[in-house]
Amino acid sequence: MIARTGCTYGRIAEMTNRVGGEDGADLRCAASSLGRWLNGTIPMPAVMAAAVEAFARLLDRPGLTAADLGWPTETIPPPDDPWHGDPVAWVAHLGRDDMLNRRTALTSGLYSLAAATLPDRSHKITDRTGPARRAGQSDAERIRTATEHFGVLDDMYGGGHARSAVAAYLTHDVAPLLRGTTGRARPALFLAAAELTYLAGWMAADSMRTGLAQRYYVQSVRLAEEAEDPIMRSTALRSLAVQAIELGHNRAGRDLADAAADGIKAGSPVRTRAWITGMCAEAHAAASHDRHRARSLLRKAEADLDRADSLPESELFGNYRRTSFNHQVGLTLAQLGDLRGAEEHFAVSVGSRLTVERRSRALIGARLAHVQLRQRHPEQAANTLIGLSDDLAVVSSERTRRILTEIRRTWQPLLTVPKVGEADRLLATLPKP
Structure with a gap:
């Protein structure tokens, strides 16, 4: 081999x-x-x-x-394909492992590049064995309400906070409701489960449990397919694309972003379409460094955002706002090598975040400081991080911590610069996620 x-x-x-x-x-x-x-x-x-x-x-x-x-198969079993099997069983299995913080990372816990490729056809499962549970519209509404509350905690404190609670709720309350459920409420129930599974994946990704996050996202796609909801399906595909790009798998990320865009062409909220189109711009910038294509997609996303006819708060996911668009532009420009432009957009995004968006402010602020440092402006980077000290102290985000670790490694020769030394001492005292 x-x-x-x-x-x-x-x-x-x-x-x-x-x-x-x-x-x-x-x-x-x-x-x-x-x-x-x-x-x-x-x-x-x-x-x-x-x-x-x-x-x-x-x-x-x-x-x-x-x-x-040539190694013994009993040491690690062959990896399961998350695109096959019962997504309800997958969700329960993932939730149990996540709840106990087990790294079943031997095969099933690692990020799989193969799983980042969409299968040729979906494997929907409409009949399940096991005890049926009576479930109705009220159950779906209860799950959505819980998802909204967990989402607020994620915004405020990062994916490392309350993730085990989300996993427990998925495993003990949501998954049993999906078994054997029939009737008019079935699509709403599966959609609500897809949304919560998506949030679990988002939180796992923020904690850098990448294999776990990928499998949550895949099951969110599959639950959305059972709910026959193309918008939720595209939402989960978008996050699979985000994850692939962040890990450097740019071609896979571009293909996933394009698949997400393909699923929302008709009848989708304009705001959500702008959100997914913006991700396509970053993905194409990363995969091909095509400035014309990336900037064209950004213009299209901005035009859709300007004419969006729904309030951001009316959509559980894809509640795209101008501040989020500026972050997306910054990511795209950074992929194209325009660090100055990326810095400008990151700064605007950080400065316009809502009070409760601590995790976003911390993560984007860390990206801003990293871009400033890459431009050889260490004191600006230090001032950026010092200004974020309150957010950094309470946010549990391994994604953010990795950027901060890279910043500390890069500016080691500059610790005698007063502001850099002050910022480095601040980062050294931050709790680990």
């Missing part, structure tokens, strides 16, 4: 570490590790799982298993 990749031992080790790092695991695989594997050493399960995914990517073989590499 090593020979078939055409890669050096060092390159394969690097890919293995990257796969583990996507889910927050600090693996220390090196070229010498592959030599030991060839001599018969069996790697630890977490390393083995990451290596299997690394080989699958390098060889473009999504179904690759540990056995294909």
Whole structure:
């Protein structure tokens, strides 16, 4: 298999570490590790799982298993495909693992590049075994209300706060209602479940539990398909695209963003369409650096946003506002290498955030500081972070923490600059998510 990749031992080790790092695991695989594997050493399960995914990517073989590499299959079972099987069973399984904070990351917990590809056809399941529960419109409304409350907590304190509560609610209250449910309320109930599953994925992604988040998002897509709600389906596909771009899988992210846009062409809220079109701009900028295409999509998103006829608060997701659009423009320009333009838009987005949007302010503020530092303006970056101290102190976001860690690593030679030293000491005192 090593020979078939055409890669050096060092390159394969690097890919293995990257796969583990996507889910927050600090693996220390090196070229010498592959030599030991060839001599018969069996790697630890977490390393083995990451290596299997690394080989699958390098060889473009999504179904690759540990056995294909000559390792015992009982150590890590073959990964399950989240696009197959019963999404209700998937949600219950994911919720249990999340609730207990278990990293079933051997195979099922790692981010899978294969799972970032849409299947040729959906696998809907309309009949389920197990005890039926009587459920109606009131159950759907109750789930939506809970989702809104959990969403407020996420906005204020980040994905690391209350995620286990969301997982418990999904597992113990929502999933049982979906089994055997029939009648007029069924679509509304599955839509409400898709929304809550989507939020669980969003929170897991903010905690850098990337494999878990990906599987939540996929099940949100599939639950939305059972609810026959194309807007919710596109919403979940959009977040799969966001995740792929953030992890550097740009072509997969572009394809997912395009699929999200394809699903909302007719009859969707204009505001939601603007939200998804803006993501397409970032995805195309990342995948092809096509300035013309990216800027054209941004103009289209802005035009839709300007003529949106619904209030942002009327939509649970896709409640796109000008401040969110500025963040999207900043991300797109950063992908195109326009750091000055990205800085301007990030700054506007941070400055116009609502009081409750602490997590967004912290994350975008960290991105603003990082862009300033990349332009060799360390004191500006330091001042930006010092101004965010109240938000950074209470937000539990591993995504934000990773950016801050990179900033601290970059400005180490500049700690004698007073403002930089002050900001670095502030970051050193922040609690870990």
